[in-house]
Amino acid sequence: xxxxxxxxxxxxxxxxxxxxxxxxxxxxxxxxxxxxxxxxxxxxxxxxxxxxxxxxxxxxxxxxxxxxxxxxxxxxxxxxxxxxxxxxxxxxxxxxxxxxxxxxxxxxxxxxxxxxxxxxxxxxxxxxxxxxxxxxxxxxxxxxxxxxxxxxxxxxxxxxxxxxxxxxxxxxxxxxxxxxxxxxxxxxxxxxxxxxxxxxxxxxxxxxxxxxxxxxxxxxxxxxxxxxxxxxxxxxxxxxxxxxxxxxxxxxxxxxxxxxxxxxxx
Amino acid sequence: xxxxxxxxxxxxxxxxxxxxxxxxxxxxxxxxxxxxxxxxxxxxxxxxxxxxxxxxxxxxxxxxxxxxxxxxxxxxxxxxxxxxxxxxxxxxxxxxxxxxxxxxxxxxxxxxxxxxxxxxxxxxxxxxxxxxxxxxxxxxxxxxxxxxxxxxxxxxxxxxxxxxxxxxxxxxxxxxxxxxxxxxxxxxxxxxxxxxxxxxxxxxxxxxxxxxxxxxxxxxxxxxxxxxxxxxxxxxxxxxxxxxxxxxxxxxxxxxxxxxxxxxxx
Numbered sequence: 353x354x355x356x357x358x359x360x361x362x363x364x365x366x367x368x369x370x371x372x373x374x375x376x377x378x379x380x381x382x383x384x385x386x387x388x389x390x391x392x393x394x395x396x397x398x399x400x401x402x403x404x405x406x407x408x409x410x411x412x413x414x415x416x417x418x419x420x421x422x423x424x425x426x427x428x429x430x431x432x433x434x435x436x437x438x439x440x441x442x443x444x445x446x447x448x449x450x451x452x453x454x455x456x457x458x459x460x461x462x463x464x465x466x467x468x469x470x471x472x473x474x475x476x477x478x479x480x481x482x483x484x485x486x487x488x489x490x491x492x493x494x495x496x497x498x499x500x501x502x503x504x505x506x507x508x509x510x511x512x513x514x515x516x517x518x519x520x521x522x523x524x525x526x527x528x529x530x531x532x533x534x535x536x537x538x539x540x541x542x543x544x545x546x547x548x549x550x551x552x553x554x555x556x557x558x559x560x561x562x563x564x565x566x567x568x569x570x571x572x573x574x575x576x577x578x579x580x581x582x583x584x585x586x587x588x589x590x591x592x593x594x595x596x597x598x599x600x601x602x603x604x605x606x607x608x609x610x611x612x613x614x615x616x617x618x
Numbered sequence: 619x620x621x622x623x624x625x626x627x628x629x630x631x632x633x634x635x636x637x638x639x640x641x642x643x644x645x646x647x648x649x650x651x652x653x654x655x656x657x658x659x660x661x662x663x664x665x666x667x668x669x670x671x672x673x674x675x676x677x678x679x680x681x682x683x684x685x686x687x688x689x690x691x692x693x694x695x696x697x698x699x700x701x702x703x704x705x706x707x708x709x710x711x712x713x714x715x716x717x718x719x720x721x722x723x724x725x726x727x728x729x730x731x732x733x734x735x736x737x738x739x740x741x742x743x744x745x746x747x748x749x750x751x752x753x754x755x756x757x758x759x760x761x762x763x764x765x766x767x768x769x770x771x772x773x774x775x776x777x778x779x780x781x782x783x784x785x786x787x788x789x790x791x792x793x794x795x796x797x798x799x800x801x802x803x804x805x806x807x808x809x810x811x812x813x814x815x816x817x818x819x820x821x822x823x824x825x826x827x828x829x830x831x832x833x834x835x836x837x838x839x840x841x842x843x844x845x846x847x848x849x850x851x852x853x854x855x856x857x858x859x860x861x862x863x864x865x866x867x868x869x870x871x872x873x874x875x876x877x878x879x880x881x882x883x884x
Contacts, residue, residue, distance in 0.1 A: 362667050363691040370683035398664040398736040401628050417636035419832045425629040426825060427728075428781065462693075465742050466806030467733060470664040474736030498792060515694065517865070523877045524868040526764060526857050528801055532879050536799055540732030559692060566685045591792050599783070602790040611789045612878035613798050 353384040353581060356454035360391045360461040360472035361513075367558050367566070368462055368513045374570050375458065375511070378577045387450055391471045397443065398474025405430050406439030431481035440481065447479045456507045456580055457547070459537070462558065463514040466533045476541055485545040490592070498539075498591035501546030507580065508542045510534060510552035511573065518556040530554055535613045539588055548585035550576075587618040619650040619847060622720035626657045626727040626738035627779075633824050633832070634728055634779045637839055641724065641777070644840045653716055657737045663709065664740025671696050672705030697747035706747065713745045722773045722846055723813070725803070728824065729780040732799045742807055751811040756858070764805075764857035767812030773846065774808045776800060776818035777839065784822040796820055801879045805854055814851035816842075853884040 357376060361368040379386050389396075402409035408430050417424070434440045440448075451457070461472050468476075480486065485503060488496045496502075512530075514521060521530045530552065531538075538549045553576050555561070555569045576583075589595045595606055607615040623642060627634040645652050655662075668675035674696050683690070700706045706714075717723070727738050734742075746752065751769060754762045762768075778796075780787060787796045796818065797804075804815045819842050821827070821835045842849075855861045861872055873881040 362693065365683045365687075365690040366692075367683060367685075392665075392667070398740060399658075400730075400735065401658070417631045417633060419633075419827045419829045421631075424631040426632075427628065427730075428825065464666075464693075465739070465746065465810075466802035467739065469666065470736045470740030470743050473731070473733065473739045474664060476731050477736050480731065519865040519867050522867070524873075524881055526862050526866040526868070526882070527806060528879055528882065529877060532798060533802055533806070535794055536732035536802075540793060540799070544731075559694065561685045563685045596792050599785040600792040601785050601788070602792070607790075611795060612880060613794055614878060615790055616792070616794065 353379075353382075353456055354454045355379055355384050355386050355456045355458060355580075356389065356450050357386060357458045358389045358391065358460060358472070358475065360469050360475070362392050364393075366462075366513075367555065367561060368460060370566075371511065371513070371555065371569065371573055372460060375460075375573055375577060378574045382578065387453070389447065389450065389475070391475060394443075396471055396475060397478070398471045400427060400474070400477045404441050404444060404478055405434035406441070408434035408437060408439050428482045428487070432483040432487060435481050435483040444478055444481070447475070448484055451479070451503070451506075454506065456509075458509055458511055459542075460511040461513075463512055463516070463533070466527065468537065480541065480545060494592050496546065496592075497544050499543060499546060499588065500590065500592060501544070504546030506547045507550060507585065508547045509550040509576070509580065510538060512552055512554045513558040514554060514556050515558050516556060521554075521556065532613050538586065539613070539616060543586075543588045549588070550580070550583055550585050589616050589618055619645075619648075619722055620720045621645055621650050621652050621722045621724060621846075622716050623652060623654045623724045624657065624726060624738070624741065625654060626735050626741070628658050630659075632728075632779075633821065633827060634726060636832075637777065637779070637821065637835065638726060640836050641726075641839055641843055644843045648844065653719070655713065655716065655741070657741060660709075662737055662741060663744070664737045666693060666740070666743045670707050670710060670744055671700035672703075672707070674700035674703060674705050694748045694753070698749040698753060701747050701749040710744055710747070713741070714750055717745070717769070717772075720772065722775075724775055724777055725808075726777040727779075729778055729782070729799070732793065734803065746807065746811060760858050762812065762858075763810050765809060765812060765854065766856065766858060767810070770812030772813045773816060773851065774813045775816040775842070775846065776804065778818055778820045779824040780820060780822050781824050782822060787820075787822065798879050804852065805879070805882060809852075809854045815854070816846070816849055816851050855882050855884055
């Protein structure tokens with residue numbers, strides 16, 4: 353097993369940092385090969401801009417926007433050109449090499465404003481470029497996404513620390529349920545790019561853990577790392593598996609009358 | 619009306635940039651006072667780190683994590699101390715001054731991986747610090763959040779450009795419904811801090827708009843800007859309005875048997 357561990361916490365001596373250390377130890381003891389992207393330690397550049405794309409970025413004129421005009425920075429198509437011509441910046445290409453190597457990716461972060469810290473969002477914004485992580489077509493002309501695509505065959509798991517008490521991110525909790533809060537990442541990013549997504553590991557009340565709670569969190573994490581290659585992933589529907597119509601809307605006879613993120617589960 | 623317009627697109631000559639220009643013109647023609655935070659133009663620092671907090675950030679020892687230990691960077695409490703002692707970095711304090719001035723905030727961005735670009739997430743991570751945007755207690759000891767709090771009385775509206783076709787982010791669309799994708803921002807951030815959140819303005823198929831579609835998008839935006847101060851906000855439930863129990867879980871007799879983000883609407 354080749355595991356890439358992405359860590360996005362500013363403080364290595366945090367609860368998150370301790371869980372990362374325990375997690376890496378556990379994986380190595382299992383005989384896994386482990387590499388890490390410690391984004392704060394790497395001083396990862398969070399912000400997409402023209403510098404990412406080398407000569408592929410149009411320097412452009414100063415003409416104002418017009419519909420259909422292409423003489424400006426269009427992130428998707430420019431990133432695809434830069435990927436195909438090898439002009440992406442070195443830091444992005446280094447992450448691609450790690451992802452090519454990995455069969456399993458752990459995405460670890462503290463929940464900030466019910467999402468990823470900016471440094472981690474910027475890892476996805478910059479690394480998951482068109483051509484590498486999405487925008488690949490099948491032989492029948494359909495776009496490979498949601499269960500198919502360049503990263504299909506790899507597994508991903510989110511490891512989360514959250515300040516909120518568990519009930520508040522459970523069903524009907526005031527902050528919204530964790531599955532819904534993570535939908536843009538787990539479904540809209542990881543599954544979109546083809547990865548199988550394992551249920552997340554969530555540690556709540558992060559700034560107030562007792563020694564007993566800490567021990568329990570470590571034990572739960574170790575258990576989940578031992579079953580990384582065997583546990584069933586979240587059963588998201590495949591885009592091209594027949595469940596969605598030509599407009600990519602769920603067929604009326606599936607989860608009839610319902611809406612919400614849950615309808616995208618088998 | 620004092621409007622702060624937050625713009626998070628790397629290319630001013632984009633569809634987003636054109637809508638921003640039209641929006642600012644429309645507001646000024648209405649007699650509104652307008653200020654802007656153009657995050658790419660400002661080279662906004664996206665990443666929270668100890669430099670944000672001046673002397674309030676613990677330089678700390680190299681001791682490993684222990685539960686209960688405080689000698690490390692704890693973002694929430696450190697940001698609160700730095701806010702109270704005036705030690706937050708100049709760029710954060712400048713945004714606080716703009717927010718204090720504004721009664722209305724427009725949050726404009728292209729949808730990247732079903733969320734905000736990192737530069738904008740980092741604006742919330744760094745500007746919405748404890749003490750300024752959350753973590754304020756009422757006289758009865760309850761925490762002011764979700765409809766109450768330091769930013770209560772202000773209005774916010776998201777203006778979004780998205781590459782995806784409209785049906786795919788509509789009800790039962792493969793990408794998830796836009797209300798769900800925006801829940802962490804609209805509910806978990808803006809409403810959390812007390813702001814009233816107006817329904818978003820969403821322009822789909824952003825890289826492929828025809829001149830007719832562009833004209834329609836501008837007209838829709840102008841209409842929404844004309845009704846900024848009168849339109850009903852999204853009817854999110856208040857945390858302390860009696861709908862949630864002591865664990866902050868929705869009472870069983872409200873939206874009985876249901877779950878999902880929709881239960882947090884009146």
